Amino acid sequence: MKTPRGFFKPLAIGAPTPYRELPARVERMIHFVPPHLDKVRAKLPEIAPTVDVILANLEDAIPADAKGAALAGLVAMSREIDFKALGVGFWSRINCLNSPWHLDEISTIVEKAGDKIDVIMVPKVEGPWDIFYMDQLLASLEAKHGVTRPILLHAILETAEGVMNVEAIAAASPRMQGISLGPADLAASRAMKTTRVGGGHPGYRVIEDPHADGAPRVSVQQDLWHYTFAKMVDACAAHGIKPFYGPFGAIDDPVACEQQFRNAFLMGCAGAWSLHPSQIEIAKKVFSPDPAEVAFAKKILEAMPDGTGVAMIDGKMQDDATWKQAKVMVDCARQIAA
Ligand code: GLV
Ligand code: MG
Numbered sequence: 001m002k003t004p005r006g007f008f009k010p011l012a013i014g015a016p017t018p019y020r021e022l023p024a025r026v027e028r029m030i031h032f033v034p035p036h037l038d039k040v041r042a043k044l045p046e047i048a049p050t051v052d053v054i055l056a057n058l059e060d061a062i063p064a065d066a067k068g069a070a071l072a073g074l075v076a077m078s079r080e081i082d083f084k085a086l087g088v089g090f091w092s093r094i095n096c097l098n099s100p101w102h103l104d105e106i107s108t109i110v111e112k113a114g115d116k117i118d119v120i121m122v123p124k125v126e127g128p129w130d131i132f133y134m135d136q137l138l139a140s141l142e143a144k145h146g147v148t149r150p151i152l153l154h155a156i157l158e159t160a161e162g163v164m165n166v167e168a169i170a171a172a173s174p175r176m177q178g179i180s181l182g183p184a185d186l187a188a189s190r191a192m193k194t195t196r197v198g199g200g201h202p203g204y205r206v207i208e209d210p211h212a213d214g215a216p217r218v219s220v221q222q223d224l225w226h227y228t229f230a231k232m233v234d235a236c237a238a239h240g241i242k243p244f245y246g247p248f249g250a251i252d253d254p255v256a257c258e259q260q261f262r263n264a265f266l267m268g269c270a271g272a273w274s275l276h277p278s279q280i281e282i283a284k285k286v287f288s289p290d291p292a293e294v295a296f297a298k299k300i301l302e303a304m305p306d307g308t309g310v311a312m313i314d315g316k317m318q319d320d321a322t323w324k325q326a327k328v329m330v331d332c333a334r335q336i337a338a
Contacts, residue, residue, distance in 0.1 A: 025052070025089055026336050027242065028271040029283035030121075030180075032057045032093075035073030036066045041080070048081055051280055052271070053089035058105055059096065059123050060185075067101050071108055078113035091154070093121040097130055106137055114147035119177050124185060125155035127165040131172035138175070150175060156246065157232055158182025159189040166232055170239040178242035179232055180273065183225055184249065192224075197249025199260055200224055223263065233268045245272040254282060261286040294333045297326035 031047070033040050035056040048054055056074040058067065074092055083090040092109060095101040109117055122134055131153060138151050153175045157166055163186070170176060183198040194201055200221050207219035223229075229245075236243040245264035248257040261272045261283055271287050274280045289297075300318050303311035307327075311318045318326075 027052050027089060027178075027244075028287035028336075029053065029274040029280055030055050030089075030091060030244065030271060031274045031277075031280060032061075032247075033077075034062055034070065035077055036062065036069035037073070041073060041077060044077065044081055047277065047280075048083065048088050049086055051088060051274070053091055053119075054081075054083065055091040055093055055121065055273075057093045058101070059093045067095070071101075071105055075108065075112045078116040083116065089118045090116055091119040091121055092117060093123060093156075096124040097122070097133065106134075107141060110138065110141035110147060110151065111145050114142060114145050114151065115149065117151055119152045119154050121154040121156060121180070123156045123182065124159055124162070125157070125169055126159055126161040128168040128172035131155065131169060131176065135173040135175055152177035154244075155179045156182040156185075157228070158185035158246075160186070161189075162186075163228055163231065166235040167238070170235040170241055176239070176241045178244055178270065179236055180244040180246040181225060181229060181232060182246045184247065186228065194224075197247050198225075198245075199248055199250055199253075199256055229264070229267060237268060242270040243268060245269050247273045247275050248279065249275065251276045251278065254278060258282050258286060288336050289329050289333045291333075294329055297329040300326035301330060 029051055030053045031051040032055050033044065033047075035041060035058075044054070054077075056070070056077055058070045058074065062070045078090065081090075090113075092105075094105045094109070106120070109120065120134070120138075122130060125131065134153055138153075141147070142150065153173060154177050155162070155169050157163060157169075157179050158181075162169065166179070170179060181198075184196070186192075187194050187196070201224055202221060204224050205219045205221050208217040210217060233243045243264075245261060248260050250256060257279060264272055265286050269287075272279075272283050274283050296313070299313050300311070300322055303313060303318060304320075304323050307323045308320055
């Protein structure tokens with residue numbers, strides 16, 4: 001595995017990288033917008049204060065003949081809205097690294113919006129080499145345009161090869177902010193027989209064995225994404241970056257969206273994508289810990305002030321491990337309240 005390349009400015013050996021000193025942010029939803037549509041941009045002053053992250057999408061869902069207009073729209077967004085003053089993250093999803101558009105996009109973003117953009121989301125990342133390439137390109141463009149705050153990278157896990165290499169991707173650069181599951185492209189890459197953007201499938205189930213008395217056999221729908229998801233969460237946690245659930249395409253099914261987001265939250269994810277304004281509130285609700293759970297977690301911390309020993313609370317045994325879980329919950333709630 002190659003040594004991750006850093007920011008162009010040489011760092012003293014042993015000094016912490018500048019990347020990890022960046023403040024931790026609340027990123028419960030990454031709200032996707034198509035920047036080439038004037039009517040969508042016109043609504044942003046209203047939408048931006050309600051989200052944690054706005055993402056100017058240049059990739060899939062933007063028609064090929066509108067890629068240039070989308071890039072121009074991104075630059076306009078960076079000038080029209082003061083994301084920093086609002087405390088809202090400003091990200092972009094560029095086109096994939098073998099597309100005809102990505103080079104112009106990265107050059108323009110760093111030159112025209114390099115001091116505004118927080119994170120570049122890179123689709124269809126297949127291995128650490130894609131991140132090394134982005135790292136070098138950004139280091140060079142940041143140096144050229146005097147951008148002193150490093151732009152971070154977020155990979156979408158949406159090819160079978162990417163899934164195989166997820167640990168190396170997570171470890172590839174100190175610029176790595178996180179990884180999202182991209183279930184739609186991943187389904188295509190695996191030749192799954194589905195036509196959906198995320199979520200479950202009614203045909204993917206486990207059925208009980210036949211009953212001797214002929215009683216009806218119960219069958220339960222299973223989670224199509226569990227294996228990939230767990231692998232991604234472990235890779236991210238092991239390398240100190242954030243895992244995210246990606247898109248949920250059934251905008252007309254808020255119940256299933258909420259359940260998919262909740263599974264992600266319980267598994268350790270920091271947030272999910274919102275593809276429609278109606279998904280913003282779902283993500284906000286799901287990725288903010290439940291006040292009753294936070295209150296219980298606080299009881300655990302109070303019962304074991306130094307984090308060791310054992311305590312019984314409401315009939316449940318607590319020890320060092322539950323103390324750590326409680327701290328995750330309380331820290332998350334504090335960060336959101338701050
Ligand atoms: C997202 O980009 C996906 O393919 O699911
Ligand atoms: Mg995709």
